[in-house]
Amino acid sequence: MIEFAVFFFFAAIAVIFALVVILHRNTVVGALSLVASFFALAVMYVLLDAPFLAALQVIVYAGAIMVLFLFVIMLLNLQHVSEPATRPIQQFLGYAGSAFFGIALVYYLVKYTVLQLPPGPFLSDARAIGVALFEAYIFPFEMVSILLLAAIVGALLLSARRGVIPSRKDGEEPPARATRGSLATLGMTEEGPLP
Amino acid sequence: MTFDRVDVVLEIVKIALIVGLLLNVVPIMVWVERRGSALIQDRLGPNRVGPFGLIQSMADALKFILKEDVIPLQAHKWLYTIAPMFGLIPAMTTIAVVPWGRPFFIPTEIVYGPRVSGVCIIGAAILAILAIVLGGATAKYHRKPNYSKLNFTIGAIVAVSLFLGALALIGIMLGIKTAGAVHLPGGGRLFEPIIADVNVGILLIFALASLGVYGIVTAGWASSNKFSLFGGIRASAQMISYELSLALAAVSALMVAGSLRLTDIVTRQTGYFVLADTVKIPAWNCFSPAMWLSMIVFVVSAFAETNRLPFDFAEAEAELVAGYHTEYSSMKFAMFFMSEYIAMTTMSALVVTLFFGGWDVPWYNEPATVTGFLLSAIAFLAKVSFLLFVFVWVRWTIPRLKYDILMKIGWKVFLPLAVANIVLVAWFIAARWI
Numbered sequence: 022m023i024e025f026a027v028f029f030f031f032a033a034i035a036v037i038f039a040l041v042v043i044l045h046r047n048t049v050v051g052a053l054s055l056v057a058s059f060f061a062l063a064v065m066y067v068l069l070d071a072p073f074l075a076a077l078q079v080i081v082y083a084g085a086i087m088v089l090f091l092f093v094i095m096l097l098n099l100q101h102v103s104e105p106a107t108r109p110i111q112q113f114l115g116y117a118g119s120a121f122f123g124i125a126l127v128y129y130l131v132k133y134t135v136l137q138l139p140p141g142p143f144l145s146d147a148r149a150i151g152v153a154l155f156e157a158y159i160f161p162f163e164m165v166s167i168l169l170l171a172a173i174v175g176a177l178l179l180s181a182r183r184g185v186i187p188s189r190k191d192g193e194e195p196p197a198r199a200t201r202g203s204l205a206t207l208g209m210t211e212e213g214p215l216p
Numbered sequence: 217m218t219f220d221r222v223d224v225v226l227e228i229v230k231i232a233l234i235v236g237l238l239l240n241v242v243p244i245m246v247w248v249e250r251r252g253s254a255l256i257q258d259r260l261g262p263n264r265v266g267p268f269g270l271i272q273s274m275a276d277a278l279k280f281i282l283k284e285d286v287i288p289l290q291a292h293k294w295l296y297t298i299a300p301m302f303g304l305i306p307a308m309t310t311i312a313v314v315p316w317g318r319p320f321f322i323p324t325e326i327v328y329g330p331r332v333s334g335v336c337i338i339g340a341a342i343l344a345i346l347a348i349v350l351g352g353a354t355a356k357y358h359r360k361p362n363y364s365k366l367n368f369t370i371g372a373i374v375a376v377s378l379f380l381g382a383l384a385l386i387g388i389m390l391g392i393k394t395a396g397a398v399h400l401p402g403g404g405r406l407f408e409p410i411i412a413d414v415n416v417g418i419l420l421i422f423a424l425a426s427l428g429v430y431g432i433v434t435a436g437w438a439s440s441n442k443f444s445l446f447g448g449i450r451a452s453a454q455m456i457s458y459e460l461s462l463a464l465a466a467v468s469a470l471m472v473a474g475s476l477r478l479t480d481i482v483t484r485q486t487g488y489f490v491l492a493d494t495v496k497i498p499a500w501n502c503f504s505p506a507m508w509l510s511m512i513v514f515v516v517s518a519f520a521e522t523n524r525l526p527f528d529f530a531e532a533e534a535e536l537v538a539g540y541h542t543e544y545s546s547m548k549f550a551m552f553f554m555s556e557y558i559a560m561t562t563m564s565a566l567v568v569t570l571f572f573g574g575w576d577v578p579w580y581n582e583p584a585t586v587t588g589f590l591l592s593a594i595a596f597l598a599k600v601s602f603l604l605f606v607f608v609w610v611r612w613t614i615p616r617l618k619y620d621i622l623m624k625i626g627w628k629v630f631l632p633l634a635v636a637n638i639v640l641v642a643w644f645i646a647a648r649w650i
Contacts, residue, residue, distance in 0.1 A: 076422075077419070079424075088430075088433070
C-alpha cells in the first residue's frame with residue numbers, strides 16, 4: 022500500500038519534471054528539472070529492490086552528467102533566440118514521428134507482457150552485477166570501454182589548442198578551429214548573441 | 217522485512233535525535249570557529265554573550281531570523297528561493313547511513329537501584345550547575361550598561377530550560393523508585409544506532425553528496441550577479457574533480473571490509489593488530505600502512521568537497537566578494553551557512569567511519585548493553601569532534617591556493633595516487649597482510 026503511494030507520487034514527479042524539461046524556455050530550469058526527474062527515477066529502482074542501481078543512477082546521471090550540462094549552459098550563458106518556423110513540414114514530421122513512436126511503444130507494452138516483474142528475487146547487489154559484468158558479459162563490457170576511450174580521445178583531438186598535438190608537418194596551415202563553427206551553430210557570433 | 221509499531225517509534229526517535237544533534241552542531245561549530253580563529257590569531261573572539269561567549273551563536277541565529285529577506289529584482293525568484301534548500305537537504309540526509317554506536321539489546325525493564333539513582337543524580341547535578349552558571353552570568357550581564365534585551369532573554373530561557381531538565385531527571389528517578397520497575401516497550405530487541413542500514417551505504421553517501429553542488433550552482437546562477445556566477449561555476453568544476461578522488465580513496469576501505477555497508481566497515485575495524493606478539497593496536501584502518509595514502513587523499517578531498525579553506529573557491533572573499541551567496545541575506549544565507557557546517561560534520565563522521573574505527577573504543581571490548589552503547593557513542597562523538605576541530609584548525613592555518621593549482625592537484629596528483637593506492641591495497645589483501 023505504501024509502496025503504491027510512493028510509486029505514484031514519484032512517477033508523477035518524474036513525468037511532470039520531464040514535461041518541464043521539454044516545455045520550459047529557460048535552459049537552466051530545464052536542466053534542474055531533468056535532475057529532479059532522474060532522482061524520481063532512482064526511487065523507482067529502490068521500489069524494484071535495486072538500491073545499487075538507484076545509487077548509481079543518482080551518482081552518474083544526476084550527480085555527474087547533469088552538473089557538466091549545467092556547467093556548460095552557465096559558461097556559454099545562452100540567450101533564447103526565437104526564430105519563425107521556416108519549414109512547417111519539419112514540425113509536422115516531428116510531431117507525427119513522436120506520436121507514431123509513442124503509439125508503437127504503448128502497443129507493444131500492452132501486447133507483450135513486459136510490465137510483469139520476473140519471478141523470484143531480482144539479483145541486483147554490487148556483487149551479482151560485478152560477477153555478471155566480468156564473466157558473462159566481459160566482451161561487450163570491454164567493447165563499451167574501448168568505445169568510450171575512443172570518444173575521449175576524439176574530444177581531446179577536437180578541443181586541443183594549436184601545438185598541443187604536434188602531428189602536422191612544418192609550414193602546413195592548421196585546420197580551422199572547431200570552436201568557431203560550434204559557436205555559430207549555437208546562434209552566437211564571437212561578439213555575442215545574435216540580434 | 218517486517219516491522220511493528222515499536223520499530224516505527226524507535227526509528228522516529230533515532231531520526232529526531234540525529235537531526236537535533238546535527239542542527240545543534242551548527243551554532244556550536246560557529247562558536248568553535250570564531251573562538252578557534254581568535255586563539256590561532258592571538259585575539260579574544262566573541263566573549264560577551266554568556267560564559268565564554270557561548271550564547272553568541274544563538275543571538276546570531278535570532279538575528280538571522282529577524283533580518284529582512286531581500287530578493288534582487290534581477291534574480292530568478294523561484295530558483296533563488298529554492299537554492300538554499302537544495303544545498304541543505306542533501307547535507308542533512310547523508311548522515312542517515314552512518315552508524316554512531318555499538319548495537320545493543322534494549323533491557324526489558326528498568327529496576328530501581330543505585331545505578332539508576334546515580335545516573336539521574338549526576339545528570340541532574342550537571343544540568344543544575346550549567347543552569348546556575350548561565351543564570352548567574354545572565355544576571356550579571358543585566359547590570360552592564362550596554363546590555364541588549366535580546367541576549368538577556370535568550371540567556372534566561374536557556375537557563376530556565378536547563379533547570380527544568382534537571383527537575384525532570386529527579387522526577388524520573390522518583391517515578392521509577394515508587395513504581396519499583398518500569399517495563400520498556402520493545403525490551404530485549406536489538407537496537408541498531410543507525411537510521412538506515414542500507415547495503416549500498418557508501419554509494420548513497422556519494423550520491424547525495426554529489427547532489428549538494430546543485431545548491432551552490434543554482435544560487436550562483438539565480439542571483440544574476442557576476443561574482444555569484446563565478447562562484448557557482450568554480451564550485452561545480454571543483455566538486456566534480458574532487459568527487460572522483462574522494463570515491464576512489466574510499467574504495468580501499470571498502471576492499472578491506474569486502475562490503476559497501478558502513479556497519480560492516482566499522483565491524484571490520486573492531487579487532488586488534490598484534491605487533492611482534494606483544495603490542496596490541498586497534499585494527500583501525502588508519503593504523504595499517506596500506507591505508508595511509510588513501511587516508512591523506514580522502515581527507516584533503518573532503519576539504520575540497522565541503523568547500524572549506526584552503527579550497528573555498530566558491531566563496532573566495534578576496535576575489536569574489538562572497539561568491540555564490542553574495543546576494544543572499546537573512547535565513548536563506550543562514551541555510552547556506554548551516555549546510556556548510558552540516559556537510560563538514562557528515563564528512564568528519566565518514567572519515568571516522570572509514571579510517572578511524574567508527575564507534576570503536578580503543579583497547580576495550582564493548583558489551584552489547586546500554587553501557588557499551590553509550591561508551592561507543594561517546595567515542596564516536598569524540599572522534600568526530602576532533603576532526604571538526606581539525607577542519608577549523610586547517611582553515612585558519614593554511615592560506616587559499618590558486619584556482620589552477622587546485623584543479624591541477626585534483627586531476628594530476630590525487631586521482632593517480634588514489635588509483636595507485638587501490639592497487640597497493642589489493643596487493644596487501646592478496647598477500648594477506650591485512
